[in-house]
Each structure stands twice: as C-alpha cells, then as structure tokens.
Amino acid sequence: MGHTLLRPCGSWASRASRDASALAAGGFIVTDVYGTHVLLEFARVAGVRYVQVSTKEVGDPSASATASRLGADLQVMAYVKTHGTNASIVRGPASYGPFQHPAAQPAAQIVRALDEGAPPPDTLAGEWIHADDHSVAVERLLREGDPGEICVLGADDVQLPLEDGLPETVEWFRSRRDWWEPIKTRTNTLSSEEQYARRSGG
Numbered sequence: 001m002g003h004t005l006l007r008p009c010g011s012w013a014s015r016a017s018r019d020a021s022a023l024a025a026g027g028f029i030v031t032d033v034y035g036t037h038v039l040l041e042f043a044r045v046a047g048v049r050y051v052q053v054s055t056k057e058v059g060d061p062s063a064s065a066t067a068s069r070l071g072a073d074l075q076v077m078a079y080v081k082t083h084g085t086n087a088s089i090v091r092g093p094a095s096y097g098p099f100q101h102p103a104a105q106p107a108a109q110i111v112r113a114l115d116e117g118a119p120p121p122d123t124l125a126g127e128w129i130h131a132d133d134h135s136v137a138v139e140r141l142l143r144e145g146d147p148g149e150i151c152v153l154g155a156d157d158v159q160l161p162l163e164d165g166l167p168e169t170v171e172w173f174r175s176r177r178d179w180w181e182p183i184k185t186r187t188n189t190l191s192s193e194e195q196y197a198r199r200s201g202g
Helices: 018-025 023-048 064-085 106-116 131-144 163-175 177-190 190-198
Strands: 009-010 050-055 087-092 094-096 128-130 151-152
Touching: 009 190, 023 064, 023 151, 050 064, 050 131, 094 163, 106 163, 106 177, 128 131, 128 163, 151 177, 151 190, 163 177
Parallel strands: 009 050, 050 087, 087 151, 094 128
Antiparallel strands: none
C-alpha cells in the first residue's frame, strides 16, 4: 500500500483571558483574521489542504479574542465558497497537557501548587481535552475531512479521561521545573499590560 504525502497548512487559535483581549484587541484581530487570510492565500495558491483549529468559544463571541477567532473562521468558510479552497475547521474545548505555558490554566494552578507545596488540582471545571486527543482529532480531519466541514469536538473524542490525563500532566510539571520555571520567571517580570502592549506593537 502506497503512502500519500500531505502538504497541509493550518492555524491554531490560542486561548487568552478576557482581560488580555481587552488590553490588545487590535493585536488579536490582526493575528486571527488577517493572519488566517495570509495562510488561506498560501493554501489557495499552493493548492494544499488547510485546517483551522478554532475553539468552541466562538459560539458565544462576547469577548474581543473570541470575536476575532469567529472572524477567522468566517474567512475560512468564505475561501471554501468563493475559491473552492480545500479547508475545514475543528472547534474544541480547552486543551491541557505537558508543555502548556505556565501562565495558562490549568498549568498555572499546577505550578502554583508545586511552588507552594499545596495539593495540585485533581479536577478541572468546564470541558477540557488532552492535547494528544486534540492532535489526533485535528489529524483525522486533515486526512478525512471535507471542504467546508466544521468538526466540533466533544466527549466522544476524548481517549484519555481527565482522571488519567490530569495526574499525568501534574507529574510532568513536577518533573520538568527546568522547562517551566524560566518561562514563569520571565513572564512575572512584566505586568500583563506590558506583555500585551509588546505583543500588539505598542
């Protein structure tokens, strides 16, 4: 059986706090909407498959960051309908797992507990998906999805239950202080306003 070499192009939406999106709304719009346009143009011209990794939060675009992600998704659908671009969208809940930025949840809870010698979290509020499961779903859509398809991830897509994945993630952060402590230190040297002003070019 032969192998097909895929030359995909994609965009991953990142989670951000409402405070962050309010401080630098313009930066989110440029990154999400215009950035997606640039990638879609490349996919259109090169004739490659494109998958937009979005978020379930676009169903309630009440924050600037979520609204800009919805704008990015609309760009994808416009390219499918106008140019026939082979593009799809996957919308999932928040991801967690190793290598998550220590300022993002639930990594922030975990590293704070480790620093304070407190018990790490053993459950998470809301809907979550392990990064490995998320990646599997994205690859499946990349290989098998139809142009214009919007795949919404849910409980059926979770192979690693939270009760297994969260302790594994906690143990990873416990053993990899060498990775996250320098990042946390750098992040803490700037206020949130300074961080997002830098990202938005302010």
